[in-house]
Amino acid sequence: MKLCIKNARHLEAPVDLLVHGAEILTMTPAGHHPAPEDCEIFDARGLVLMPSLIDAHVHLREPGFEYKEDIASGLAAAAHGGFGAVLCMANTRPVNDTASVTRFMLDRARSSHPHGPRLYPVAAASVGLRGEEMAPLAELREAGCVAVSNDGRPLENTELLRRIMEYAADLGLILIDHCEDPWLGRGWLMNEGPASGLLGVKGQPGVGEAVQAARDVMLAEYLHVPVHIAHVSSRLTLEVIAWAKARGVKVSAETCPHYLLLDESALEGYNTAAKVSPPLRAPEDREALRRAVKDGLIDILVTDHAPHAAQEKESTLDEAPCGLSGLDLAVSLTWSLVAQGALSEADLQRLWCRGPAEIFHLPWNGFAPGDPADFFLLDPDETWLPGPETMFSKSRNTPFLGQTLRGRVKHHWIGGTRLF
Structure with missing residues (x-):
């Protein structure tokens, strides 16, 4: 199964990302190519794509x-x-x-x-x-x-x-x-x-x-x-x-x-x-x-x-x-x-x-063909408060606790597998 992330924003430009298995296939301007028929579509409009x-x-x-x-x-x-x-x-x-x-x-x-x-x-x-x-x-x-x-x-x-x-x-x-x-x-x-x-x-x-x-x-x-x-x-x-x-x-x-x-x-x-x-x-x-x-x-x-x-x-x-x-x-x-x-x-x-x-000397994703399909989608406008309900670490020892932060990871894929 292929995965197509459509309408994401990457380096200020709208893009579509095509993934096959654990690798990047292509990243192209949004709408430049139709998604393959055997492809799962994920609409990422409004979200920032980052490795x-x-x-x-x-x-x-x-x-x-x-x-x-x-x-x-x-x-x-x-x-x-x-x-x-x-x-x-x-x-x-x-x-x-x-x-x-x-x-x-x-x-x-x-x-x-x-x-x-x-x-x-x-x-x-x-x-x-x-x-x-x-x-x-x-x-x-x-x-x-x-x-x-x-x-x-x-x-x-x-x-x-x-x-x-x-x-x-x-x-x-x-x-x-x-x-x-x-x-x-x-x-x-x-x-x-x-x-x-x-x-x-x-x-x-x-x-x-x-x-x-x-x-x-x-x-x-x-x-x-x-x-x-x-x-x-x-x-x-x-x-x-x-x-x-x-x-x-x-x-x-x-x-x-x-x-x-x-x-x-x-x-x-x-x-x-x-x-x-x-x-x-x-x-x-x-x-x-x-x-x-x-x-x-x-x-x-x-x-x-x-x-x-x-x-x-x-x-x-x-x-x-x-x-x-x-x-x-x-x-x-x-x-x-x-x-x-x-x-x-x-x-x-x-x-x-x-x-x-x-x-x-570690593998990394530069969104070139063959790169590992490790990427996430960020909502740049979502605000949230760090605290016990929003942090996954056992510890919350941070001076930013309870302060309003903007920008939050919404979805994450590693090796082409969606974690959340």
């Missing part, structure tokens, strides 16, 4: 922290958020530093979501994420890991970092690099600046991120290997990345929607929902990140989906864990930047689909 997105940075918590999130609930949130694939970080319990944990994750994904979204595990860079000994990267690669990271714990030992980067590159893996000076601003609760002074809490300066990013891109240049800078939050880090790219270093970088939409003022009133790592920075950092995303200095967007149980966030600022739930909301949040003119639809597809696919 399924790829989130290169999520925390699904399983195994070990299923009360926060599990693979089934996290992938459900991903599917309803427009994501066809996610890369899940290794900070589980046990840590994903052995092939058995990798295989467990993949088995759980296949059993809970046989048609997708697809799960791509990220290997721990060091045993137990302790930063003392390199994890068995070849074993993890063979088991199915697509990248390596010590996310959540910066690698202090530069010699160990060098060996990890070298071995990972030999295996075709890229290091997703958590850049944070572990001593500068140790014990921080938010960004160091006027807001932290007013609240009377310890802050972390943006230079703490930039200092380690500078070390790591220089090491990547020396070794002639790639490095990917995770969740960039500081304008100083952007200057480091720009310097490195100008020198031809194989560096790529990501940031998150919350760094484009919020700043440190979101923590006023000791708002634990806005406590993330790295912290929300100053308004000048937010504006610099918006420019960097638009002009391509930042290569991709990620959610850094970090779910927590309600009781964990409903505590004092110093006790509450860092992180927010992002998979359910990412499309709506970034669609607001399209509505503002800060980004275009083409930018969204570059940042959420083509970019991560190219960096991590």
